[in-house]
Amino acid sequence: MAQINETLLHMVNTISSVIENLGYDYQILVDDPTITVFRMAIALEHAKTDCIIDVRIPDKIVAVFIISPVSAPESGRKRVSEFLTMANYGLILGGFEMDMDDGELRYKSSFIYENEVGEEYEFKQHLFNALYTMDRYFPGIMAVLFTGLEPRVAISQINNYIDPKMN
Amino acid sequence: MNKKQYLQILVYFAQADNDPDEIEIDFIRQVGIRIGLEGSEIDEIIESNPNWEPDLPKSEVERFILFDDILDLIAVDSKLTEREEIEARKIAKKLGFLSTMVDEIFKNLRKRLTEGIALNKLPDIGPNKRNPTPYGKYN
Numbered sequence: 001m002a003q004i005n006e007t008l009l010h011m012v013n014t015i016s017s018v019i020e021n022l023g024y025d026y027q028i029l030v031d032d033p034t035i036t037v038f039r040m041a042i043a044l045e046h047a048k049t050d051c052i053i054d055v056r057i058p059d060k061i062v063a064v065f066i067i068s069p070v071s072a073p074e075s076g077r078k079r080v081s082e083f084l085t086m087a088n089y090g091l092i093l094g095g096f097e098m099d100m101d102d103g104e105l106r107y108k109s110s111f112i113y114e115n116e117v118g119e120e121y122e123f124k125q126h127l128f129n130a131l132y133t134m135d136r137y138f139p140g141i142m143a144v145l146f147t148g149l150e151p152r153v154a155i156s157q158i159n160n161y162i163d164p165k166m167n
Numbered sequence: 168m169n170k171k172q173y174l175q176i177l178v179y180f181a182q183a184d185n186d187p188d189e190i191e192i193d194f195i196r197q198v199g200i201r202i203g204l205e206g207s208e209i210d211e212i213i214e215s216n217p218n219w220e221p222d223l224p225k226s227e228v229e230r231f232i233l234f235d236d237i238l239d240l241i242a243v244d245s246k247l248t249e250r251e252e253i254e255a256r257k258i259a260k261k262l263g264f265l266s267t268m269v270d271e272i273f274k275n276l277r278k279r280l281t282e283g284i285a286l287n288k289l290p291d292i293g294p295n296k297r298n299p300t301p302y303g304k305y306n
Contacts, residue, residue: 024287041279043286046235048279070271090301131289132298139235143227146268157228 008057012036014119015053015062018127034058042066044135051131063110064094064126066134068141072103076145080105083144083151087137093129096137105141107134170202172222173233174212180237180251180258194240223262230262238276245280247273 015038019026029052030037038053052065072080077100084096084105094109109130113119140154149157177195181187187195192213199209224230237255252273259269279286 022287022290025285026287041284041286042289044289046232048275048286069275070268073267090303092299092302128290128292129299132292135289136298139228139231142231142264142268146265147227147230147263149227154228157226161226161228161232 008034008036008055011055011060011062011113011119015055015123018120018124019053042131044131044138046135047138049131049134051127053127060112060114061110062113062123062126063108064130066107066130068105068134068138070105070142070145072098072105072141072145074103077103079151080141080144083140083154086151086155087140091133093126094133107137109133170204171208171212173202174199174204174209175215176223176233177236177240178212178215180255181240191240198236198240227263231264234259234262234264238272242276242280247277247280 019038019040024040024042026038026040028036029039034057036055038051038055040051040053042049042051048069050067050069052063052067054063054065055061056063077098081098081100084098088095094107096105096107098105107130109126111122111126113122137158140158143149143157144151144154174195177198178187181191181195195213196209199212204212224233234255237258255273256266256269260266278284
């Protein structure tokens with residue numbers, strides 16, 4: 001138990017250090033001997049999201065979830081699941097998922113950690129990847145759900161999106 | 168749509184309540200800087216009085232991005248006036264979004280404004296590090 005606590009404390013301290021260095025406000029949702037869960041509200045360029053960081057002992061897993069601020073209405077769940085499947089194909093560090101019962105949409109990125117140097121860098125990579133991937137695909141999710149846009153067209157629009165600063 | 172037209176649309180909506188305050192103007196400036204406009208170009212657009220019908224993006228993805236910027240503009244002063252909400256609903260409809268999306272977004276917006284939930288800002292880590300190159304096929 002002492003080893004578990006030490007390992008958890010080490011990882012939790014690493015994560016706390018990263019998010020404090022970013023200047024972020026956060027809450028601890030769960031603070032058990034084997035699980036710690038952080039919550040932060042993060043304004044992406046195109047969405048206001050909740051970010052959940054779940055640290056689990058003894059699995060030695062850190063999971064980062066970026067929760068979409070808008071859930072999929074029942075009528076759009078099949079169509080958006082097609083969009084998410086297309087988006088997921090090729091994503092490297094994580095993927096989108098949806099609760100088919102309530103329509104909650106989120107991006108998940110997870111990794112197994114050890115007590116090694118480099119954890120801070122590894123965690124930051126997963127955190128930023130998750131945030132930027134949700135930011136990239138969120139407008140497409142909204143377009144599929146609320147304009148009736150075909151998933152394939154939405155993916156194409158995302159891939160071909162040209163930032164106005166380029167014009 | 169070019170970057171000037173993009174900012175003109177934001178100005179159009181900032182003037183929807185006939186009284187854009189300093190915070191709203193500052194937000195428009197920030198957006199202008201973000202999209203790469205010069206300070207003088209931003210000033211010219213802000214000082215214009217667009218009584219035209221905005222020229223809207225054709226891509227639905229780009230339309231949502233525009234709508235989200237308008238929502239940011241509305242919420243930047245931590246107030247949500249009836250006029251602003253009416254104008255945002257009008258533009259959402261023009262952009263082709265169902266009212267159910269607007270309902271949920273405004274519900275969340277009001278909740279955030281009421282509760283004063285602190286929003287952390289996404290750090291800019293540079294365009295090349297934002298999304299790793301997707302994996303392709305191997306056969």
